[in-house]
Amino acid sequence: MTPQRSFSISRxxxxxxxxxxxxxxxxxIALPCLHVYQTYVAAHAYDLIAPSEKQFYxxxxxxxxxxxxxxxxxxxxxxxxxxxxxxxxxxxxxxLAAVGQAAAGMTLYWPFLLTALIPIVVTAFFGRIFCxxxxxxxxxxxxxxxxxxWLQLIGLKTGMRRFxxxxxxxxxxxxxxxxxxxxxIMVAAIYPPAIIGRxxxxxxxxxxxxxxMVFFAATLLFDFxxxxxxxxxxLCPGGALYSLLGRYRLVRIQRQVQTCNDCQKCNAVCExxxxxxxxxxxxxxxxxxxxxxxxxxxxxxxxxxxxxxxxQGPGHLGRxxxxxxxxxxxxxxxxxx
Amino acid sequence: xxxxxxxxxxxxxxxxxxVAMAAGNVSTAGAASSSPxxxxxxxxxxxxxxxxSRCIHCGQCGEICPNRCIKYFxxxxxxxxxxTPYIIPREKSCILCMKCGDVCPTGAIxxxxxxxxxxxxxxxxxxxxxxxxxxxxxxxxxxxxCYRACPLPDVAIYVARLEQPHVxxxxxxxxxxxxxxxxxxxxxxxxxxRG
Numbered sequence: 364m365t366p367q368r369s370f371s372i373s374r375x376x377x378x379x380x381x382x383x384x385x386x387x388x389x390x391x392i393a394l395p396c397l398h399v400y401q402t403y404v405a406a407h408a409y410d411l412i413a414p415s416e417k418q419f420y421x422x423x424x425x426x427x428x429x430x431x432x433x434x435x436x437x438x439x440x441x442x443x444x445x446x447x448x449x450x451x452x453x454x455x456x457x458x459l460a461a462v463g464q465a466a467a468g469m470t471l472y473w474p475f476l477l478t479a480l481i482p483i484v485v486t487a488f489f490g491r492i493f494c495x496x497x498x499x500x501x502x503x504x505x506x507x508x509x510x511x512x513w514l515q516l517i518g519l520k521t522g523m524r525r526f527x528x529x530x531x532x533x534x535x536x537x538x539x540x541x542x543x544x545x546x547x548i549m550v551a552a553i554y555p556p557a558i559i560g561r562x563x564x565x566x567x568x569x570x571x572x573x574x575x576m577v578f579f580a581a582t583l584l585f586d587f588x589x590x591x592x593x594x595x596x597x598l599c600p601g602g603a604l605y606s607l608l609g610r611y612r613l614v615r616i617q618r619q620v621q622t623c624n625d626c627q628k629c630n631a632v633c634e635x636x637x638x639x640x641x642x643x644x645x646x647x648x649x650x651x652x653x654x655x656x657x658x659x660x661x662x663x664x665x666x667x668x669x670x671x672x673x674x675q676g677p678g679h680l681g682r683x684x685x686x687x688x689x690x691x692x693x694x695x696x697x698x699x700x
Numbered sequence: 701x702x703x704x705x706x707x708x709x710x711x712x713x714x715x716x717x718x719v720a721m722a723a724g725n726v727s728t729a730g731a732a733s734s735s736p737x738x739x740x741x742x743x744x745x746x747x748x749x750x751x752x753s754r755c756i757h758c759g760q761c762g763e764i765c766p767n768r769c770i771k772y773f774x775x776x777x778x779x780x781x782x783x784t785p786y787i788i789p790r791e792k793s794c795i796l797c798m799k800c801g802d803v804c805p806t807g808a809i810x811x812x813x814x815x816x817x818x819x820x821x822x823x824x825x826x827x828x829x830x831x832x833x834x835x836x837x838x839x840x841x842x843x844x845x846c847y848r849a850c851p852l853p854d855v856a857i858y859v860a861r862l863e864q865p866h867v868x869x870x871x872x873x874x875x876x877x878x879x880x881x882x883x884x885x886x887x888x889x890x891x892x893x894r895g
Contacts, residue, residue: 454805549779
């Protein structure tokens with residue numbers, strides 16, 4: 364007989380995370396569509412466009428008419444993508460964009476650098492939550508790795524090679540170095556969320572994918588055939604920067620050794636192949652909460668702490684701990700008798 | 701050649717090419733305005749080398765352009781210009797709405813008010829040049845289309861006898877004249893001024 368577990372929001376955070384990833388991706392598709400609609404409105408082109416474009420126009424008009432009577436102007440309020448965007452006048456940019464631009468220009472242009480301030484502060488508190496909760500490329504990579512996992516269930520081989528996590532810091536350094544040398548922000552060309560934001564816009568509003576999609580497709584194939592989640596784990600320059608910024612994050616997942624039963628599901632489910640079972644989260648953890656969602660004994664929780672706990676040994680509900688402490692149980696029993 | 705040797709050679713070849721490309725970038729950095737392509741940067745863009753170091757390739761200038769004239773380079777203009785915005789005036793030209801400068805987060809495109817004085821002062825996309833051998837008005841067939849397309853008529857361009865166009869040095873290079881020219885090839889074209 365198992366006791367009924369009480370409701371806890373943290374067990375459902377992983378679902379909330381998928382909702383967040385889906386909404387961001389939907390936004391990256393919706394904004395270029397709204398832009399195309401705006402250009403039709405601005406050109407008063409309804410009677411001149413093709414029937415398929417008329418359908419598109421009607422759909423966009425139905426979606427936006429409750430919100431605005433003047434789409435050509437009002438819809439300018441939200442533009443951009445996760446790399447850099449403008450939300451009702453609030454300009455936000457990826458910290459990698461700020462660092463990369465400073466490297467390319469070799470000057471500090473404060474009006475732009477300040478647009479990365481909010482993301483940097485959020486990362487300092489919550490760690491790599493951009494990677495886990497927002498990144499549109501992570502959305503696709505995670506679906507890709509789920510597909511690979513299903514194919515493994517039916518016996519197909521997918522790539523499971525491992526590399527050194529520190530390679531991504533080298534990629535970051537080399538990318539910034541090339542930006543300095545070339546005087547142009549080279550990291551933008553190898554950073555998947557920036558690529559996805561741009562390429563979705565190109566595909567919808569510019570008539571087709573650009574060269575960035577070739578690179579992104581290559582990283583998907585790399586993840587699938589060579590190394591599961593390899594790009595995020597070993598190569599992403601933005602992930603490297605977020606890891607450094609979030610090294611001393613305040614909000615981190617910790618294991619309650621008293622309720623852990625050593626089932627190791629947390630280690631199996633971790634997209635970044637971290638080691639929650641041995642309290643090994645480190646700067647790579649994206650606070651994605653997948654391990655919290657899968658833990659059968661609610662032994663993983665969010666806590667406020669600047670560093671991880673030292674390894675706490677086997678879980679107290681696990682077989683190893685109970686065997687090692689059998690004599691204690693016996694003593695307690697004898698004392699009770 | 702054995703497969704392994706071949707793969708090895710391919711590997712070193714690719715690496716060599718990458719290094720050569722990077723080296724090429726270094727040597728041409730700042731000289732990017734010598735590109736063989738005839739394209740314009742959006743209105744208010746900084747001089748080319750500075751523009752390249754500011755632009756973060758976010759695509760917002762294109763996403764706000766109501767005329768959809770801003771397009772983005774692939775690899776055809778060199779690695780340092782990948783995903784940077786450009787305009788080909790003959791295909792679709794700038795209508796000087798000045799929205800791109802407002803949305804640009806890095807100031808690679810300066811924010812400029814949508815007023816004639818400010819535009820005349822700060823926009824330097826290029827300069828229109830008339831080819832009198834091609835221009836219908838100079839061949840005795842009165843035309844004047846470029847003059848009527850110009851957003852700054854009598855300031856940037858004026859017409860003389862038989863609607864013959866004359867471009868003044870006030871021209872900002874938006875390209876609406878080149879877009880509208882009914883001759884094929886066009887008799888008026890923008891010579892880019894990318895600084």
